[in-house]
Amino acid sequence: MSNNIIEVRRLSKTFDNKKALKEISLDISHGGITALLGPSGSGKSTLLRHLSGLVCSDRQEGTEIRVLGQLVQSEGRAASQVRGCRARAGYIFQQFNLVNRLSVLTNVLIGALGSTARWRTLTGRFTPEQRRQAMQALERVGMAAFAEQRVSTLSGGQQQRVAIARSLMQQAHIIFADEPIASLDPESARTVMELLKDINEREGIPVVVTLHQVDYALKYCQHLVALREGEVFYQGAAEAITEGELASLYTQSRPDSRVPASDAAAGVRPRSTPFVTGSIQGQLS
Numbered sequence: 001m002s003n004n005i006i007e008v009r010r011l012s013k014t015f016d017n018k019k020a021l022k023e024i025s026l027d028i029s030h031g032g033i034t035a036l037l038g039p040s041g042s043g044k045s046t047l048l049r050h051l052s053g054l055v056c057s058d059r060q061e062g063t064e065i066r067v068l069g070q071l072v073q074s075e076g077r078a079a080s081q082v083r084g085c086r087a088r089a090g091y092i093f094q095q096f097n098l099v100n101r102l103s104v105l106t107n108v109l110i111g112a113l114g115s116t117a118r119w120r121t122l123t124g125r126f127t128p129e130q131r132r133q134a135m136q137a138l139e140r141v142g143m144a145a146f147a148e149q150r151v152s153t154l155s156g157g158q159q160q161r162v163a164i165a166r167s168l169m170q171q172a173h174i175i176f177a178d179e180p181i182a183s184l185d186p187e188s189a190r191t192v193m194e195l196l197k198d199i200n201e202r203e204g205i206p207v208v209v210t211l212h213q214v215d216y217a218l219k220y221c222q223h224l225v226a227l228r229e230g231e232v233f234y235q236g237a238a239e240a241i242t243e244g245e246l247a248s249l250y251t252q253s254r255p256d257s258r259v260p261a262s263d264a265a266a267g268v269r270p271r272s273t274p275f276v277t278g279s280i281q282g283q284l285s
C-alpha cells in the first residue's frame with residue numbers, strides 16, 4: 001500500500017471536443033500544502049474537481065484517481081465509496097461555498113452532517129456538544145464573534161474563514177481549496193493562507209489549493225503541481241522550481257516542459273506578472 005496522499009493515473013477530461021486534461025499522471029506523497037499552479041484555462045480547477053470526486057473523467061482504460069489511498073473514480077466512473085471520500089474532504093471554494101441565508105454557526109454545524117441523524121439537521125437540532133465544537137472551530141479561525149450573523153453579511157475573507165471552520169468541524173482528512181484567495185484583498189488573502197498553513201501544521205491535514213499568485217504558492221506551499229494546457233509542466237518541491245521554469249509556465253508560446261532556466265530567461269517574457277504580487281526573485285534559493 002503506497003503512502004501517497006494523491007494518485008492520478010492517465011486522467012483525461014474533454015469538454016465539447018476540447019481536452020482540458022491530457023492523460024495526467026501524478027503522485028503526491030507530501031502531506032503539506034500542495035499548490036496547483038498554471039495559466040488561466042490550464043486545467044487547475046478541473047483537476048481539483050476530479051480529485052474531489054465532483055466530476056468524472058473521460059472513459060478511458062487505466063484511468064484511476066485515489067485520495068488518501070481510497071479509490072475516488074476509475075475509467076470515468078465514480079467509485080462506490082465516493083460519498084465517503086467526499087465526506088472526508090473539506091472544500092473551500094471561491095464562491096458558493098456557504099449557505100448565505102443561514103448563520104455562521106449553522107454553516108459550520110453543517111460540517112457535522114455526516115455524523116448527525118438527518119432529522120436533527122433538518123430541524124436544526126444539533127446537539128450541545130456539536131454546538132460547542134462548532135464554536136471551538138469558529139474560535140480557531142477568529143470568527144466566534146460572528147456566530148449568529150448571516151453569512152451574507154460577511155466579507156469574502158471572513159466567509160473563507162468560516163469555510164475553514166466547517167472543514168475543521170467536519171474533521172476533514174484533506175482540504176481541497178479552489179482559488180480561495182482569488183477575490184480577496186492582500187491582508188485577507190494572507191490571513192486565509194496563514195490559517196490553512198496553521199491547520200496543516202497543527203492538525204496534519206494535507207491541503208491541495210489552486211492559486212493564481214505564484215508568490216503565495218512559493219511562500220505557503222511546499223509542493224507544486226504546475227499545469228500548462230492540460231498537461232503537467234512541473235511537479236516537485238516548491239523550492240526546487242526555477243525562475244526560468246516559472247517564466248516558461250506563464251508564457252504564451254508553448255516551450256517544452258522544464259525548459260532550461262537559461263533559455264527561458266533569455267527569450268521568454270513571463271505572462272505571469274499580474275499574478276505575482278511580490279517579487280519571485282529572492283524567494284527562490
Ligand SMILES: Nc1ncnc2c1ncn2[C@@H]1O[C@H](COP(=O)(O)OP(=O)(O)OP(=O)(O)O)[C@@H](O)[C@H]1O
Binds near residue numbers: 038039041042212
Ligand atoms: N464545465 C465546463 N464546460 C466546458 N468547458 C470547461 C468546463 N470547465 C472547464 N472547461 C474548460 O476546460 C479548460 C480548463 O478549465 P479550468 O477551469 O480547469 O482551468 P483553470 O486552470 O482552473 O483556469 P482559471 O485559472 O482561469 O480558473 C478551459 O479551457 C475551460 O474553458
